[in-house]
Amino acid sequence: MYQVNTEKIEQHLVYMERVLASVSSILRNGNANDDMLTSLSLQRALHIALETVADVGNYLIDGFIMRDPGSYEDIVEIMLDETVVTVEVATALKDVVNMRKPLITDYLDVHDDAVSKLLNTHYEKLITFPNQVREYLKKEL
Template identity: 35%
Template sequence: MYYVNREQIAVRLDAIAEIAAALDVLADQWQGTLLEGLAQERALHLAIETVTDVGSFLIDGFILRDASSYEDIIEISGEAGAFPADMQSTLIELVQLRKPLVQDYYVWERASLHPLSKTLSTLLPEYKQAVEDYLDREL
C-alpha cells in the first residue's frame, strides 16, 4: 500500500490557478517594466517549485526511483503517467530555469517576457488536472 500525501499535493496544485493567472496577465500586458520583470521571475519560480514539489511527493508516495535532479523529477513522474508525454519537454524547460532564477538572478533579463510565461498560463492548469486524474486512477 502506498502513502501518497494527497493533502500536500493538493495544497501545491491549488496554487497553480494564481500562478497561471499571473503569468497570463503578465504576458498579455507586458511592457518590460522592472516590476513586471520581478513579478515574472517570481511566478516562474513558483511554477518550478510547484511542479517539482508535486513530482517529489509522487515519487515518494508511489516509491518510484530516486531523482537525481529537477529534470529527473519531471522525467520520473512523467514516466509514471502523472501527466501526458507531450508536456514533459516544456516542464523540463521550466525546471531548467531554476538555476538562472535562483542562483544567477543578477544576470536575468528582466525587461524581456520569457517565452514560457504565455505557454505556462495554459499548461499549468492542464498539469494540475492531469495529476489529479492520475491520483484518482492510481489510488
C-alpha cells in the same frame, strides 16, 4: 498500500493555479517588460511553478515509491515514465525546471524577455499540470 499526501499535493497545485492566473493578464497583454515589479512578478511566478512541479513530483515519487530522482529534470522524467503527465507537458516542464539555476543563482543575468517568453510558450502546458496530477491520483488511489 501507498501513503500519498494528497492534501499537501492539492495545496501546492491550487497555489500554482492561483499564481499562474495572476500573471496571465500580464502575459496576454504583452507588457511583461514594462517595469521592475512586473519583471520580478513573472520571475517569481516561474520560480513558484518550477518549485511546485518539483515538490508535487517528490510527493508522488515518495508516496508511490517510484525511483529516486537525480535532478529537477529527472523528477519530470519520472512523472512522464509513470504516466502522471503527457509527453507535451513533460517537455514544457523540463524547459521550465531548467530555469531554476538562472533564477536562483544567476539572477543578475536573467533576461526579462526570456522569462516572459518561457511563460508565454509553456503557459497552456503549465496550467494543465495540476489537472493531470489530479487525474493520475484518481486513477491510482
